[in-house]
Amino acid sequence: MTIENQSFDVIIVGSGYGGLLPAYQLTQAGFKVLLIERGKAWQRNMFRHSWAPEYLGGLFDISLSTSMKDIYRGSKIFGGGSVMNDKVHHRTPSEAFSFVDPDTKRAAWPSNVHREALNPFYKQVEELLSIHQLSWEEVSRIGGNFARMFADAGLSCDRNNFNVGTGCVHCGFCEAGCQFPGGKLNLVSEVFHLALETGNLEVKVETSVKTVAPVRSGGYEVHCISSDKSYKAPATSTFTAPRVILAAGPIGTVPLLFRSKAHLPKLSSALGKWISNNGDMNFILRTPDSYPDHLGFRSATSTGVMTYAFWDEHHITMHPGMAPIPVFAGVDARREGGLAWGLEHKHFVKKNVVNRLIPVNAMGVVPAEIKMEIDHDGNAKIHHPRTKALEEHANILYRLMKGVCQTVGGELLITGIDGELFDMGGNHILGGARMSEQKSTGVVNPSGEVFDYPGLYVSDASSIPGSLGINPALTIGANAMRIGHELIRSVGGKP
Numbered sequence: 001m002t003i004e005n006q007s008f009d010v011i012i013v014g015s016g017y018g019g020l021l022p023a024y025q026l027t028q029a030g031f032k033v034l035l036i037e038r039g040k041a042w043q044r045n046m047f048r049h050s051w052a053p054e055y056l057g058g059l060f061d062i063s064l065s066t067s068m069k070d071i072y073r074g075s076k077i078f079g080g081g082s083v084m085n086d087k088v089h090h091r092t093p094s095e096a097f098s099f100v101d102p103d104t105k106r107a108a109w110p111s112n113v114h115r116e117a118l119n120p121f122y123k124q125v126e127e128l129l130s131i132h133q134l135s136w137e138e139v140s141r142i143g144g145n146f147a148r149m150f151a152d153a154g155l156s157c158d159r160n161n162f163n164v165g166t167g168c169v170h171c172g173f174c175e176a177g178c179q180f181p182g183g184k185l186n187l188v189s190e191v192f193h194l195a196l197e198t199g200n201l202e203v204k205v206e207t208s209v210k211t212v213a214p215v216r217s218g219g220y221e222v223h224c225i226s227s228d229k230s231y232k233a234p235a236t237s238t239f240t241a242p243r244v245i246l247a248a249g250p251i252g253t254v255p256l257l258f259r260s261k262a263h264l265p266k267l268s269s270a271l272g273k274w275i276s277n278n279g280d281m282n283f284i285l286r287t288p289d290s291y292p293d294h295l296g297f298r299s300a301t302s303t304g305v306m307t308y309a310f311w312d313e314h315h316i317t318m319h320p321g322m323a324p325i326p327v328f329a330g331v332d333a334r335r336e337g338g339l340a341w342g343l344e345h346k347h348f349v350k351k352n353v354v355n356r357l358i359p360v361n362a363m364g365v366v367p368a369e370i371k372m373e374i375d376h377d378g379n380a381k382i383h384h385p386r387t388k389a390l391e392e393h394a395n396i397l398y399r400l401m402k403g404v405c406q407t408v409g410g411e412l413l414i415t416g417i418d419g420e421l422f423d424m425g426g427n428h429i430l431g432g433a434r435m436s437e438q439k440s441t442g443v444v445n446p447s448g449e450v451f452d453y454p455g456l457y458v459s460d461a462s463s464i465p466g467s468l469g470i471n472p473a474l475t476i477g478a479n480a481m482r483i484g485h486e487l488i489r490s491v492g493g494k495p
């Protein structure tokens, strides 16, 4: 029987953390699930050791803010972010869940969604992906030099928790897709087959959901197009189920709901609001001259260390190595007082890029002040205002990192853009269809169900109410499993 002629209990849109994990739970619990994914299915031998834009363009969904200053990267491949992210999987510290939105003066998170409530689901995701703390032997030299800068400044820095197996060859191309069996352990290699083996899962790849609409007899239909078409193209296939879970990531789910507004007129006005970039700020450090060369980005499992040294006071974490050094160093960085281009900069980069420069990704708990709408083609249009809170966050980070560099003799590089200390784009966009106890401040209730549309759920990063201040994938996955668990229980199933 073709997929078109089958009936399903649940349709899931998107196969990243928010989609594949509930697909696993639901199929194990006996639900018949259709998983629709815009990206391609893949074999490990399709991945390349390349940072060429035309290659990465096949893996990443790239959105530019309306100011053209920030680049946001989502994923567009079967398995979502788990296939091309950097593998850092940490539980969010409990303080982040107590954040109060400065605009509403209300708690950003529903009172029943907090660290303790997520702990059992964190554990499940950690077990499924074999997430564990690295040994120091597995930490790259660049990670070692970063940790040493912190140690020499009297600050702590420890090894990351990674989903990496014994097949890792330490090539450092984790974000280009891992070619090596048993290397990066992603949702496809570790979880997908468990769902498939139940016989309850059907998958449709290279298919984009254009809109979702309620059907009179109950449930929802999803209207699909081939992924190589624009969202303006008419839908070419439709699937129906009593329940639909949207898990297309923030730059997938939020535009999908906007495109569906004519069918879902009671959607909350909170759609496209309370979005954060997780307080991401990206910059480059130069190590002190006395440190050993760190041999660039070539490394064991990218960089492998994380510091919580500033968490207690500032709710900031950071780790080195979120992008290949040549990309960062060449494109948009300058020494203070210097230019981001010209001969002096060229010689500085040439001399330091391989052995002295460390790209760093810092994250913080900041207000969710980004907004999203859609353009004429139905794709994400992102406004990232430079607010007072963001400026304050950047200034604190600047002071902290200047302090570290002054103490140990390193150097902090800032962006080439006037008035912008740090690059504020990134990979950790959260919210836009967030959970809330009230419809006025969220699109879905604490169980992930869209207000006024029973049976329609959002389980991905767009449901996350605020910035986490730490890499979000593990929390997105744990929250998706919490939502899946509640869905199964709500219909009398056994999670």
Ligand SMILES: Cc1cc2nc3c(=O)[nH]c(=O)nc-3n(C[C@H](O)[C@H](O)[C@H](O)COP(=O)(O)OP(=O)(O)OC[C@H]3O[C@@H](n4cnc5c(N)ncnc54)[C@H](O)[C@@H]3O)c2cc1C
Pocket (backbone or CB within 6 Å): 013, 014, 015, 016, 017, 018, 019, 036, 037, 038, 039, 060, 073, 074, 075, 076, 077, 078, 079, 080, 081, 082, 084, 085, 086, 087, 088, 089, 090, 175, 207, 208, 209, 210, 247, 248, 249, 250, 251, 252, 253, 256, 427, 428, 429, 460, 461, 462, 470, 471, 472, 473, 474, 476
């Ligand atoms: C380069 C990079 C590195 C990162 N590194 C880390 C890290 O080390 N640690 C960490 O915690 N986080 C990291 N992240 C972030 C993390 O991967 C994401 O936060 C996470 O994947 C979000 O999960 P999600 O389920 O919301 O969306 P995704 O994982 O992005 O999954 C969404 C899926 O939906 C599909 N989709 C989109 N639109 C449609 C549509 N209309 N129809 C059908 N399918 C659709 C997409 O193709 C995609 O596969 C990184 C992200 C990037 C881009």
